[in-house]
Amino acid sequence: MKIQTLGLASLCVILASCGGADTESAEYRGDEELPNGMTISEMIETRQDGLEDVGGSFKTISDELKKGDPNVADIQTAAANVEAHSQEIGDWFPEGTGADSGVETEALDSIWEDPEGFEAAITKFETAAGELNTAAQSGDVEAIQAAFETAGGTCKNCHDSYRADDD
Ligand code: HEC
Known part of the structure; x- marks a missing residue:
């Protein structure tokens, strides 16, 4: 069966939703426990606090x-x-902690x-x-400025693909 042979309406029925993942309509599972022992909502709060x-x-x-x-x-x-947080961020996104x-x-x-892309x-x-x-501890302000710009690019690089509503 080809997708093109289906009307949009029947496709919506098959996918059980139209308009993609919607936080408002997802059933709340924040109290469920993750393999790391935290609940989903605790994990999301921890990472948001960390990123803040x-x-x-x-x-x-x-x-x-x-x-x-x-x-x-x-x-x-x-x-x-x-730097300390950059080494923790890999633990902040266990499976199951998305909008659904x-x-x-x-x-x-x-x-x-896209776990490989996210890992990269x-x-x-x-x-x-x-x-x-390293530049900061050297105290060389020009080196700090350059390293700061490079680091800022890596925030944007991730937000562009993996964070909603970034401005
Ligand atoms: C590997 C991906 C990645 C990198 C690198 C990254 N972020 Fe984010 N950031 C995210 C994601 C995903 C969210 C949304 C988290 C959520 O809402 O659960 C986020 C959220 C945030 C938030 C909002 C936190 C809140 O209050 O909810 C801030 C502020 C932020 N990031 C700043 C930064 C800065 C500054 C950098 C770089 C120094 C950075 N991020 C690097 C992925 C990343």
Whole structure:
């Protein structure tokens, strides 16, 4: 049976939904336990808190770099934090923690449909975050600036393919 021979209406019946995954209509399974012992909602909250923290540290570095005389100690603390989180991010997206869990999340299904691509995006981020921290600890502001831009590109690289509603 070819898909083209089906009308759109019958295709919708077969797929049991039209318009793709919809957080609002997914049945809530946030209380279900994952193999790591956390519930789905705990896992999603943990990763969102972690990513928020990455965002906060990244903003600290950005704000300092805009100053004529950046506070290098603050940059060093923030860069160390980003590197630490970059090594954890691989544990933050276990299978089952997408929007179809009924928990609000911007994590796209492409994370689990394209695990190699997602893994590659994590590796890029890890590498860049490590280089940013090395530059930060050196105290060389020009090197920090360059490494910061590279690291920022790796956030966008992942968000473009694996995060909804990024602006
Ligand atoms: C490997 C993929 C990946 C990388 C790398 C990545 N992110 Fe994200 N980020 C995501 C995904 C997916 C979400 C959505 C998570 C959710 O809603 O469950 C997200 C969410 C966020 C959020 C929102 C958190 C919240 O409050 O819900 C911020 C802020 C953020 N990322 C900042 C960054 C910054 C800054 C970097 C780089 C320094 C970065 N991210 C690198 C995938 C990534």
